[in-house]
Amino acid sequence: MLNKKLYLEQCICLLSEMITDIIDYDSDSDSVIYILVGPEKIEHLKKLISNEKDLENYLQGYGENWKEEGFDITGILSEICSKFNVDIWVDFKENKFFLNNV
Numbered sequence: 001m002l003n004k005k006l007y008l009e010q011c012i013c014l015l016s017e018m019i020t021d022i023i024d025y026d027s028d029s030d031s032v033i034y035i036l037v038g039p040e041k042i043e044h045l046k047k048l049i050s051n052e053k054d055l056e057n058y059l060q061g062y063g064e065n066w067k068e069e070g071f072d073i074t075g076i077l078s079e080i081c082s083k084f085n086v087d088i089w090v091d092f093k094e095n096k097f098f099l100n101n102v
Contacts, residue, residue, distance in 0.1 A: 001049055001051070001054045001057075001058065001076075001079055002048060002049065002076070002079050002080060002083050003047065003048055003049060003050040003051075005050070006047075006048070008080070008084045008086065011048060011080045011084075012080075012088065012097050012098070012099070014044050014047055014048055015048075015073065015076075015077060015080070015088070015097045016095070016096040016097050017041075017044055018037050018041045018044045018045070018073055019035060019037060019073075019090065019095045019096070019097070020095055021037070021038055021040075021041075022035060022036065022037060022092070022095065023036040023037060023038055023069075023070045024036040025092060027090075027092070032074055032077070032090055033074070034072045034074050035072060035073050035074055035077070035090070036069075036070050036071070036072055037070050037071065037072075037073055038070045039066060039067050039068065039069070039070050039071070041070070041071075041073075042066075042071075045058070045071070045073070045076065048076050048080075049076065058071075058075060058076070059071060077097075086099055086100075087099070087100040088100065
């Protein structure tokens with residue numbers, strides 16, 4: 001699903017650009033439950049998921065509602081963590097992602 005041409009740093013940068021205007025989010029002390037971003041962030045998501053069919057599958061759960069209500073990016077975050085075997089955290093105060101180097 002993830003664009004194979006992207007490096008980890010590029011993925012983190014795109015994720016951070018996507019959360020500049022968060023609609024809503026929820027997290028606990030251990031993990032992010034969801035991060036809802038606006039529909040205008042679709043271009044960033046298209047860079048992360050370059051295959052059109054994969055992008056459609058990612059957005060499928062939202063039907064056409066994502067165009068008005070936005071979409072959750074935790075799925076692509078999980079995909080990035082898995083592909084690069086890293087733990088990426090988010091700082092909601094500064095609205096940016098970073099590697100957890102524990």
